[in-house]
Amino acid sequence: MYKLPIIYTIAPLLHSADEAHGFLRSAARRKRKEIMTVREANAEVIERLQKAEVFLTGAGRASEHIGFLSAGKSLLHSGPPVDWDDMCSAMKNAVCGAAVYEGWARDPSEAAEMARSGRIRFASANDYHAVGPMAGIISPSMPVWLFENRTYGNRAAVTFNEGLGRTLRFGANGEDVIKRLKWMEECLGPIMSEALELSGPVSLTEIVSRGIQRGDEAHNRNKACTGLFIRKMAPYIALTRAGREEIYEVLKFFDGNDHTFLNLSMGLSKCTMEAAYGVPGSTIVTCMCTNGHEFGIHVSGLGEKWITAPAPYAKGNYFKGYGAEDANPAMGDSYVSETNGLGGFAMGAAPGLGKFIGITPRECMQASAAMYSITCAEHERFRIPFMGYSGTPLGIDVRKVLDTGILPVINTGIAHKEPDVGQIGAGIVYPPVEVFKKAMLLLEQGQE
Amino acid sequence: MYKLPIIYTIAPLLHSADEAHGFLRSAARRKRKEIMTVREANAEVIERLQKAEVFLTGAGRASEHIGFLSAGKSLLHSGPPVDWDDMCSAMKNAVCGAAVYEGWARDPSEAAEMARSGRIRFASANDYHAVGPMAGIISPSMPVWLFENRTYGNRAAVTFNEGLGRTLRFGANGEDVIKRLKWMEECLGPIMSEALELSGPVSLTEIVSRGIQRGDEAHNRNKACTGLFIRKMAPYIALTRAGREEIYEVLKFFDGNDHTFLNLSMGLSKCTMEAAYGVPGSTIVTCMCTNGHEFGIHVSGLGEKWITAPAPYAKGNYFKGYGAEDANPAMGDSYVSETNGLGGFAMGAAPGLGKFIGITPRECMQASAAMYSITCAEHERFRIPFMGYSGTPLGIDVRKVLDTGILPVINTGIAHKEPDVGQIGAGIVYPPVEVFKKAMLLLEQGQE
Structure with a gap:
């Protein structure tokens, strides 16, 4: 699991205690400032999404x-x-x-x-x-x-x-x-x-x-x-x-x-997320999508820059007569829903979907609940009755994904790789972790 | 709470141990037979409701x-x-x-x-x-x-x-x-x-x-x-x-x-329940309704005989500006829904209704779950996702209501008692226990 390279990795390289303390104090100041900046930037993004x-x-x-x-x-x-x-x-x-x-x-x-x-x-x-x-x-x-x-x-x-x-x-x-x-x-x-x-x-x-x-x-x-x-x-x-x-x-x-x-x-989600592009310093994901060749994300603080990695395959339930060997890699723009607190992030509201992809109502709720660990807010208007009317997890934070190692959960249809067949199943797909690593490096470079 | 007058109340009146044992054995046989007959009759009613x-x-x-x-x-x-x-x-x-x-x-x-x-x-x-x-x-x-x-x-x-x-x-x-x-x-x-x-x-x-x-x-x-x-x-x-x-x-x-x-x-419920009228011996309620003066029920084994008691008032949430003193007694035929496993009996599926009448999603589920104690089956087609896809409680058994003291839970609109106002609230109403007592006495008479 990837960890943000702050303080812990730098301190051992220093020579004297004074020097070390001085550096640590300075790093802590920088870190506080960075956190405040990122926090403010992310708060701005969340406000745009909520409104x-x-x-x-x-x-x-x-x-x-x-x-x-x-x-x-x-x-x-x-x-x-x-x-x-x-x-x-x-x-x-x-x-x-x-x-x-x-x-x-x-x-x-x-x-x-x-x-x-x-x-x-x-x-x-x-x-x-x-x-x-x-x-x-x-x-x-x-x-x-x-x-x-x-x-x-x-x-x-x-x-x-x-x-x-x-x-x-x-x-x-x-x-x-x-x-x-x-x-x-x-x-x-x-x-x-x-x-x-x-x-x-x-x-x-x-x-x-x-x-x-x-x-x-x-x-x-x-x-x-x-x-x-x-x-x-x-x-x-x-x-x-x-x-x-x-x-x-x-x-x-x-x-x-x-x-x-x-x-x-x-x-709805595209038009919601596009209002939150380009907030300097923000680590919130504004787009997730895949063309079946590469998976790509946008992050608010990185504007319209594409960050990509090879497209993953979905894990799922196949319709009768089909299996994983028939599947096309994950494909589509609909994952923008998950960036907006919907789809997998709202699965706790949709036990019927769980049934379709082979998980229980409880697992649906667990999947949604896990997303609170990697998001910045609860959606004020999308609320799940049986989770105590909690708002759905909103605003995927690249830092939190890397800190926790928890990847966004996305539900998806599965296409056949050959023409004229169409949909052959449905399931869950996770973005490749590489896109979050690359995004974090770019965000850190931007801060220097 | 009313209890069925079997064995417990009869035994102390007998003189000798032999006599008592003989009577108890005979009562137990009668009871077994009665239970089998009632069970078969109720099974027939449930089958008609399910089908x-x-x-x-x-x-x-x-x-x-x-x-x-x-x-x-x-x-x-x-x-x-x-x-x-x-x-x-x-x-x-x-x-x-x-x-x-x-x-x-x-x-x-x-x-x-x-x-x-x-x-x-x-x-x-x-x-x-x-x-x-x-x-x-x-x-x-x-x-x-x-x-x-x-x-x-x-x-x-x-x-x-x-x-x-x-x-x-x-x-x-x-x-x-x-x-x-x-x-x-x-x-x-x-x-x-x-x-x-x-x-x-x-x-x-x-x-x-x-x-x-x-x-x-x-x-x-x-x-x-x-x-x-x-x-x-x-x-x-x-x-x-x-x-x-x-x-x-x-x-x-x-x-x-x-x-x-x-x-x-x-x-739907009226047309479902009417197919289950008149099964001899059945203790299942086939109709509940009130005209605002009297509450009435039908029981399958008693055919179309009305069993009535004074109409109750609902306990509920009133719209702004209204209170219990403005309310008409409970009124309407819609309680037939509850006899068919819907309404209060399916409230665990409907947290939004709970909100309207002032109870939490958990309380909605508890209300529905309590109804399993007074019913004979789970509805095969009306299933509640967040209660593990259990079927809603189906077939109110007069005996179980009296044995447990648990009354059917009915949700209802509340009318103003004066003309030209209309609905002033919504809440919960319980049937008067007297109708179940009267029905049980009639059912017992029918068995003698």
């Missing part, structure tokens, strides 16, 4: 709301930046599906050739105020939800959730997948854009705080939040100018997909 | 589905049968509101005179396969939900929920109340009738089993179940021939009323 009030403000075409997608054959992906050659197979398959969906290629193999020869531009969605679950591909024509953090004015955009089974985000790219994406573009997106104009902005912070009371942890269990969102929006969806059958299809699609809210929860 | 699968099959006009309401100026009320003179003030006020709503009287005072002079017929809804919350008034023109227990073929009908605040069921009868009832008759009822024709029957047993996983106890907390119902029905409501604005109003009304599902939960 965030994120609204869903609308829906629109990705190319019109995300600068990178406004021109050329451009795609965003999940995790830190990655080139085609380094992409894992599930992400490559999703890229090929997106290229076919956009009409850039006739089939996945032509699309792969385009990507290989550099005719598709790639960037990390995270670098453009966007996120996506699993492969997280965002292409220009896709509809996106639009978010605004009312307290701080920053915005974000996230794709619509496709449902379970064979989906682009899990690396499937067959005709059924493309057909659904087209329907989302032509029917679902415009209807939700109109419905949100009619309803006005919807507070997602409020929906999640209620969902936590009803068994969700708002990462891999979104049943209650999805229901809260549907009942809130249904009246306005019905008021749109769309035809009766189209409205029926939209409401059926939402009702049939308990992960409808996943992408909204991700937008 | 019940209740569907919402439609909606229609009360007069067309409840025989008693098909002719004349007829009203059903909650609780056991009661005459006008004995009705509590909140029920009288609701009766007057219903008479004005039906156009039988111009105002509440004229309606009161009609009722006083015998020009309105009254009956207990319970005696006509119907139930209603609080005053539980069902008048001929009101729309009702229609239920069917698919396993046993029996049916039930329940009014639509009016929302919170000033409502007929809480004894309010002003213009706003009548106007809402008219809208429910002319707009809401027909739209839901058409929507249910489009959707086909909806399993309420399934919705409640999910709601229990999400913080509901399906009596005074119905937030999750209401959401599950709305998301299921919204697509079909949107498909009806109704105008866009009317559909919007219906979806807004449901979303604005977390008790939308209360009346559906009551229908």
Whole structure:
């Protein structure tokens, strides 16, 4: 286990007692100052997280709301930046599906050739105020939800959730997948854009705080939040100018997909965390994500600098017929939920999710409780009834992770590594400890 | 505390040891036989409760589905049968509101005179396969939900929920109340009738089993179940021939009323319990209700015989500005939920309700857990995650209530005793112990 190299390692190198005492006094002063500075910086970050009030403000075409997608054959992906050659197979398959969906290629193999020869531009969605679950591909024509953090004015955009089974985000790219994406573009997106104009902005912070009371942890269990969102929006969806059958299809699609809210929860967390970037000295993690090749984090005090290490594999429950040998490495931007006190950090509220990934209600609570050791605060609005209405652990502190050796607990879906299969399980994944070590070294360098 | 008069009380009256032993042996044989018979009878009742699968099959006009309401100026009320003179003030006020709503009287005072002079017929809804919350008034023109227990073929009908605040069921009868009832008759009822024709029957047993996983106890907390119902029905409501604005109003009304599902939960429990009536020898309670004057129960082995005692008052939290002196006695048919393992018996699943009535999550669990002492089984489908997925306590046994002295715990809304106020609080109410004593005496007589 990594230990911060302060005082203990320096003292033995000194010669005289006086010298040693002098140095120790000076080091203690520096340490006190450092601690105060870090504490203040982290307090500032926590305040920004607690005060965030994120609204869903609308829906629109990705190319019109995300600068990178406004021109050329451009795609965003999940995790830190990655080139085609380094992409894992599930992400490559999703890229090929997106290229076919956009009409850039006739089939996945032509699309792969385009990507290989550099005719598709790639960037990390995270670098453009966007996120996506699993492969997280965002292409220009896709509809996106639009978010605004009312307290701080920053915005974000996230794709619509496709449902379970064979989906682009899990690396499937067959005709059924493309057909659904087209329907989302032509029917679902415009209807939700109109419905949100009619309803006005919807507070997602409020929906999640209620969902936590009803068994969700708002990462891999979104049943209650999805229901809260549907009942809130249904009246306005019905008021749109769309035809009766189209409205029926939209409401059926939402009702049939308990992960409808996943992408909204991700937008909430992205838009919350981005308000807390760049507080000098802060050791709080503001982003965790993986592209299936590398796991990356952001730390508030390090701004938008990517700190990466090889992507880990999840430990989990596999659906019948599948095993660890079929799994793609962990992939996706949804781990931003955990930085915001949700997902694994709120698992104590969601025994149903525990059941899905094979742990008891008590273990769910233990997992969440352990996260208090590596965080700076309790979320004031996300409270777990059966943990005495404690707020969920909020604000992962790089120092505390290294001091305790306790890694953030993240729950995740597991994708098949081959195309056209989709999700094959769900489980727990831990970030590689290297990212926290590297971050701490950079933070220390910044203080010198 | 009442104790069953077996062996202990009889032995001292005997003269010789032989005689005493002979009698004791004979009593023990009788007791074993009785216990076996009762046990078998209760097992039969429990099986019927466990196997019940209740569907919402439609909606229609009360007069067309409840025989008693098909002719004349007829009203059903909650609780056991009661005459006008004995009705509590909140029920009288609701009766007057219903008479004005039906156009039988111009105002509440004229309606009161009609009722006083015998020009309105009254009956207990319970005696006509119907139930209603609080005053539980069902008048001929009101729309009702229609239920069917698919396993046993029996049916039930329940009014639509009016929302919170000033409502007929809480004894309010002003213009706003009548106007809402008219809208429910002319707009809401027909739209839901058409929507249910489009959707086909909806399993309420399934919705409640999910709601229990999400913080509901399906009596005074119905937030999750209401959401599950709305998301299921919204697509079909949107498909009806109704105008866009009317559909919007219906979806807004449901979303604005977390008790939308209360009346559906009551229908589920009524339709479940009625399949378990009349099993000879069974000591299981099949109905609990009160009209605000008398509390009444049914016991399976006693068929449809009413066993009554004076209505108790609830102990509870009052809304600001109100206190116990303003309260109407406990009133309503919704206590049928508790006979079906819901409400107070499922409170361990619903810490949010505990908060509302002023108890902690732990106390919620303790209240539910105590009910295992007076019931015969755990519900196979209503399971409480944080109590190790135990089924809720099912089948109140009159004998166990008297043996332990533990009374069923019921949560309830509290009505103001004067008209046009409505709900003034919520709390806990216990049935009067007399009903269990009387029932036990009748059951013992039946065995002789």
